[in-house]
Structure formats: structure tokens, C-alpha cells
Amino acid sequence: METGSSPDPLATCQAGKVTETLVEQALAYRFDTLPADVIAIAKQCILDWFAVTIAGCAEPVHGILLGAEHPGFEQNGYASVVGQAGRYTAQQAALINGTTAHALDFDDVNLSISGHPTAVIFSALLALAQQHGKSGKELITAFVAGYETACRIGQLLAPGHLARGYHATGTICTFGAAAACAHLIGLNPIQTASVLGIAGTQAAGLKAMFGTMAKPLHAGLAARNGLAAAVLVQHGLDGPVNIFEHGMGFSLTHSPDFNASKALGEPDQGFHIRNNLFKFDASCFGTIATLECIRQIKQERPIVASEIKKVAIHADRTVDSICNIQSPKTGTEAKFSLRQNATYALAGWDTGKAETYNDALANDKDIIQLREKVDVNLMDGWPPMQAKVEIETLQGQRYCALVDAGMPSMDLLTQSERLEHKFFQLASPLLGHVACKKLAGDISEFERLENLGVKESRGSARHPGSFPEVWL
Numbered sequence: 246m247e248t249g250s251s252p253d254p255l256a257t258c259q260a261g262k263v264t265e266t267l268v269e270q271a272l273a274y275r276f277d278t279l280p281a282d283v284i285a286i287a288k289q290c291i292l293d294w295f296a297v298t299i300a301g302c303a304e305p306v307h308g309i310l311l312g313a314e315h316p317g318f319e320q321n322g323y324a325s326v327v328g329q330a331g332r333y334t335a336q337q338a339a340l341i342n343g344t345t346a347h348a349l350d351f352d353d354v355n356l357s358i359s360g361h362p363t364a365v366i367f368s369a370l371l372a373l374a375q376q377h378g379k380s381g382k383e384l385i386t387a388f389v390a391g392y393e394t395a396c397r398i399g400q401l402l403a404p405g406h407l408a409r410g411y412h413a414t415g416t417i418c419t420f421g422a423a424a425a426c427a428h429l430i431g432l433n434p435i436q437t438a439s440v441l442g443i444a445g446t447q448a449a450g451l452k453a454m455f456g457t458m459a460k461p462l463h464a465g466l467a468a469r470n471g472l473a474a475a476v477l478v479q480h481g482l483d484g485p486v487n488i489f490e491h492g493m494g495f496s497l498t499h500s501p502d503f504n505a506s507k508a509l510g511e512p513d514q515g516f517h518i519r520n521n522l523f524k525f526d527a528s529c530f531g532t533i534a535t536l537e538c539i540r541q542i543k544q545e546r547p548i549v550a551s552e553i554k555k556v557a558i559h560a561d562r563t564v565d566s567i568c569n570i571q572s573p574k575t576g577t578e579a580k581f582s583l584r585q586n587a588t589y590a591l592a593g594w595d596t597g598k599a600e601t602y603n604d605a606l607a608n609d610k611d612i613i614q615l616r617e618k619v620d621v622n623l624m625d626g627w628p629p630m631q632a633k634v635e636i637e638t639l640q641g642q643r644y645c646a647l648v649d650a651g652m653p654s655m656d657l658l659t660q661s662e663r664l665e666h667k668f669f670q671l672a673s674p675l676l677g678h679v680a681c682k683k684l685a686g687d688i689s690e691f692e693r694l695e696n697l698g699v700k701e702s703r704g705s706a707r708h709p710g711s712f713p714e715v716w717l
Contacts, residue, residue, distance in 0.1 A: 271424040276382040300671035301348035302328035306458040324372035335372040343368035344465030358399035360413030366391040368468035369422035378698025381691040391425025396517035401508035402500035415450015415463030422471025442484030443474035445495040456578040526596040531568035532586040534632035538646035539590040557635040561627035576602040588616040
């Protein structure tokens with residue numbers, strides 16, 4: 246069924262074994278059969294995760310969670326929190342790292358989810374892999390499994406899930422983390438179906454949180470809850486094995502749409518991860534096309550703010566509930582404002598720097614004056630991440646650019662170079678250049694790491710070959 250117009254959505258929902266098939270697909274991934282480019286993109290996701298998580302340690306939400314979650318041991322090992330020397334339980338690490346990874350809103354996106362997969366899935370997996378001493382190959386394979394599962398579930402419930410006000414990073418990505426963790430610890434199909442069921446009863450996140458610290462908390466909660474679901478099932482807890490077909494399950498309660506064939510079929514590019522979108526601006530992804538339009542226009546003619554008469558932004562109507570705060574008062578709100586981001590770009594501020602998004606600049610009188618010249622026009626039927634920007638100067642000159650930011654890069658080498666630049670820009674101030682270079686090198690050979698565990702041993706705090714904790 247390809248639309249939400251079925252006269253009997255319950256019958257449609259119950260017609261197939263969607264959960265069972267999703268589980269079969271998730272558990273089928275093996276490292277030796279993953280294409281080279283899929284492995285390369287997965288490692289790019291990991292590098293980007295470290296970049297935004299290390300930088301996110303400076304955000305207030307990181308400190309708040311550290312105050313609430315005191316270090317604690319687990320009998321079978323512990324997990325690391327980025328930026329901290331304390332030894333945390335796996336669930337604590339997943340919560341804090343997941344929230345921190347999304348704190349800057351600088352982490353990657355996939356439009357099949359319309360959310361941020363890596364912040365959730367890798368945060369859960371790293372904590373569990375550290376606790377159980379899993380290898381780099383095992384983690385990468387589980388990451389791909391969770392990533393693909395999240396994208397499939399995103400497609401299953403699109404577009405109605407988001408239209409109802411849910412934040413897919415908090416909802417859909419909980420399932421991705423759950424499937425990834427189930428894969429990592431070797432659960433069987435029935436157990437994994439239960440994991441998805443338990444994840445479903447925890448999956449939550451509302452777009453009403455956008456512009457507050459509760460939005461990145463969605464990512465942390467999703468990581469923790471997905472991990473917890475897998476661990477609970479491993480210890481004998483059971484849950485429903487038909488969470489997506491059940492008449493009172495996740496699908497019918499969270500979306501009017503149930504696109505089983507789209508979810509379970511082969512993705513257009515073979516793997517959803519090939520459509521991963523990295524961010525090079527520290528704002529909501531819905532603002533990226535607008536920022537790129539302004540960059541193109543300014544490359545054609547270096548316009549100064551004093552010359553501008555008016556600016557028109559044309560964007561798909563779906564951004565209205567995502568990044569259309571008209572008059573932001575804080576740096577966090579500014580990340581979710583098309584008008585504010587356009588104003589920053591026009592005024593010459595670097596939106597690739599996290600520090601641009603601060604309360605003082607959001608309330609700067611010159612910024613506000615320029616922002617009043619910017620209008621947002623919502624369009625029907627546009628690609629969701631496309632924008633057109635029209636600028637008219639006081640001299641009567643007109644400039645226009647059209648950009649679709651939803652198109653993934655086909656040049657992985659150039660993308661890798663841009664991500665390395667982003668990594669060093671974000672992480673070097675906290676780690677220093679030497680430590681950053683070592684960490685980046687280790688991530689580039691992630692599949693060679695034999696043991697990610699950080700268990701205590703008599704001779705060493707870490708297993709030989711474990712992931713270097715240079716971020717601590």
C-alpha cells in the first residue's frame with residue numbers, strides 16, 4: 246500500500262508480516278558482504294559523530310546531564326562518555342553521548358527518516374560495544390543494520406508520522422538503535438522482534454521541543470531506550486513481535502500511512518546509507534538549502550547588508566513546523582529559523598561555526614533590522630529540502646538561486662576531505678591537533694580494531710587493540 250488513503254488502514258496494516266521481514270533484513274547484514282563504499286560512508290558517519298560530540302561537550306545540555314547521571318559501574322564492563330574520565334554504565338553513556346552528539350544540531354541526516362540517525366545509533370552501539378568488547382567490524386556491521394532499519398521504518402510511516410508532529414530522531418531512530426544493538430549482541434529473530442516491540446513502547450519525540458534543549462535530548466533518549474530494549478530481551482524480557490502490524494501498535498497509533506512495499510523493498514541506491522547527508526552548517530538541516538543559495542549569490546556578486554532592500558525565501562511547506570521560527574530570542578532558537586540563518590549569511594557570519602549561534606547575536610539590533618527584510622514563502626509540493634532565494638538591492642538589482650540540499654554527494658573523496666576539515670575545526674580546540682590526528686587515523690581504520698572494550702583488567706585499564714580514549 247503506497248498511500249495513507251486506504252479505507253481500511255487496520256486491514257492493510259495487519260495484512261503482512263512487516264516486523265518479521267524487517268528483522269530478517271536487519272539480521273542478514275555481514276561485514277564481508279558490505280560494499281566498500283557503504284563501509285566508507287559508515288566510517289565517515291563515525292568521524293562526523295566524534296566531531297559534533299566532542300564540540301557538543303561545551304553545550305549546557307551536556308553539563309546538565311552529567312549532573313543528573315553520576316558515574317556507575319556495570320559488572321561486565323563500562324562505557325565512556327565523551328569529554329569525561331568517569332566510567333559510566335552503557336545506558337548512561339548512550340543517553341549522554343546521544344544528547345551531546347545532537348546538541349549542536351550539526352550531525353548528519355537521512356531524508357528517508359527525516360531525522361538524525363548516527364547521533365542515536367552510534368551512541369547506543371559504542372556504549373554496548375565498549376561494555377562487551379566487540380570489534381570494529383562488528384560495530385560497523387551493526388551500525389549499517391540499524392541505519393537501514395531506521396530508514397525502512399521511516400519510509401513505512403511517511404509522510405504522516407512527521408505531519409502529526411513527531412520528531413523522527415526520537416521516534417524512528419529508537420528502532421534503529423534497537424535493531425543495531427540486537428545485531429551486535431547476536432539476538433535471534435524472535436528476540437529481535439521483541440526488541441523492536443519494547444523499543445516501540447518507548448519511542449517518543451515531539452517537534453514542539455525544537456528550539457530547546459529537549460530536542461537533542463530526544464537523540465539521547467532514543468539511544469538509551471534502543472540499547473535498553475536489546476539488553477532487557479537478552480535477559481529474558483519479552484515484548485510483542487508484531488509492533489508494526491498490531492492494531493494497537495506503533496504504526497496505526499503514530500501515522501495515517503503504512504507503506505509496506507516501500508519500506509521492505511530495495512532502496513533506490515541499494516542502501517539507504519548511500520543517501521546520508523552530512524551537515525557543514527551548525528543549524529537545522531531545513532535551513533541548509535537557503536544558506537547554499539545565499540553562498541551562490543554572494544559568489545556571483547559580494548552583496549553587503551546595507552545594499553539589501555528585501556529577500557524572499559521560497560521553501561517547502563513542511564519546513565514550517567521544523568525551522569521557521571520568525572523571531573528567535575536565543576542561539577538555540579536561531580538554529581531553527583530560516584530568516585535568522587539567511588540574515589547571518591547575508592551579514593557575513595560563518596554558519597559553519599557553532600559559536601555563531603549565541604544569544605547575543607540572536608538579539609543584535611543590526612541583525613534584527615536586516616532580518617525584517619527577509620520573508621519566508623511556503624510552497625506546496627516542493628522537494629522537502631529545496632529552497633529558492635531572491636534578493637533585491639536598493640539599486641534595483643535582482644539575484645536568484647535555487648538549491649536542493651537533499652541530494653547526497655557522489656564524490657566520497659571530496660566529502661571525506663570536507664568532513665576531516667569539519668572534524669579538526671570542531672575537535673581541535675578541545676583535544677589539540679595531535680590527538681585529533683590520531684583519532685581521525687584510528688577511525689579511518691576502524692574495521693581493524695579487534696576489541697572496543699574498556700573493561701578493567703589487572704595489567705591495564707583497556708584491552709589491547711581497544712579504541713583509544715583520546716577524547717577523555
